Amino acid sequence: MIDTPVFILSSGRCGSTLMQRTLNSYADITIWGEHNGFLRDMANGFFSLLGEHKEAQPRVLKSDKIALHTSEDLARFTAADKWQGLMNCFDEQDVVNHFRTLVRSMLVLPVMEQGHIWGFKEIRYGLDDRVIEFLHRLFPQAHFVFLVRNGLNTIASKAVKFYTGEGRRNKLGVTASISRGSMAWRKQYLQFRNWHGSGILNSHWIAFEDLIQSVDVLAPLLSDLGKEIGDEQRSVLAMTEGRGASNVSGGVNDRSRFLNYPQLVLAQWSLGDLNAALGYPTPLSVGWVAPLRKLLGRNRALLEAEKV
Numbered sequence: 001m002i003d004t005p006v007f008i009l010s011s012g013r014c015g016s017t018l019m020q021r022t023l024n025s026y027a028d029i030t031i032w033g034e035h036n037g038f039l040r041d042m043a044n045g046f047f048s049l050l051g052e053h054k055e056a057q058p059r060v061l062k063s064d065k066i067a068l069h070t071s072e073d074l075a076r077f078t079a080a081d082k083w084q085g086l087m088n089c090f091d092e093q094d095v096v097n098h099f100r101t102l103v104r105s106m107l108v109l110p111v112m113e114q115g116h117i118w119g120f121k122e123i124r125y126g127l128d129d130r131v132i133e134f135l136h137r138l139f140p141q142a143h144f145v146f147l148v149r150n151g152l153n154t155i156a157s158k159a160v161k162f163y164t165g166e167g168r169r170n171k172l173g174v175t176a177s178i179s180r181g182s183m184a185w186r187k188q189y190l191q192f193r194n195w196h197g198s199g200i201l202n203s204h205w206i207a208f209e210d211l212i213q214s215v216d217v218l219a220p221l222l223s224d225l226g227k228e229i230g231d232e233q234r235s236v237l238a239m240t241e242g243r244g245a246s247n248v249s250g251g252v253n254d255r256s257r258f259l260n261y262p263q264l265v266l267a268q269w270s271l272g273d274l275n276a277a278l279g280y281p282t283p284l285s286v287g288w289v290a291p292l293r294k295l296l297g298r299n300r301a302l303l304e305a306e307k308v
Helices: 016-023 039-049 071-077 092-107 131-138 151-163 172-198 215-224 231-238 261-271 289-307
Strands: 006-010 029-032 117-122 143-148 202-207
Touching: 006 016, 006 029, 016 029, 016 117, 016 143, 016 215, 016 231, 039 092, 039 131, 092 117, 092 131, 131 143, 143 172, 143 215, 151 172, 151 261, 172 202, 172 261, 202 215, 215 231, 261 289
Parallel strands: 006 117, 006 143, 029 117, 143 202
Antiparallel strands: none
């Protein structure tokens, strides 16, 4: 059986739940919610066993291809004259198969008949992890969906939802969260963009701004899944529950107005030029940030070259 799961990856506040609900409106699709990023550790274990992790020394894979089907086979494999310090019964393909079985056992229920499409959405991958590579190794036919939203609006939406506490947006802690969140967004979407552009994955790049306007933006993905867009999917988009600013006319595309000017400058600085590279406009009030950042980066590189 060939698995073709759907993995929806994004930053928070980018519409992953809306996409999840839309896909789950089909009777034979189940997209699970976030799982606190536990696959990071699983991916580390996977690549460590394969000897493809920076701390994976020495290799522990089975060095020969002895078939271990009988007690006699096992006796030869564990013979006293063999060095047994790193003796294990799995080779590379075994590792892939075992991890695939483990992931499936946690996400595929018996009630899901053959042909049922499964997957998850998660906002915690794409930073300092190899989860995308891990999932591709286990499920080479998987569909990856990268959801993107204007970085400034994403950070502002996070600030409204997560950083502000009782709405005291000028506190130093909020500003620090905005800085960390902006740098994390940049790191995450650099990895997403690189994977999507690599041609290795079966991937779709979908803008949140397009998704909230029309479910038709999902047509290429749904076509790959053998689905057509119908009334049920359009009704999900029309729902107001849990939609926040996307239900306010124009509100979704100017969330950055929440940030005061120092916070806006800090967010723009931390995002670097990636937001513009992804096609999002830079507010005129912070148009000077990118050139200054580039100039300082060039000067820093010259200083480093002179040291060498």
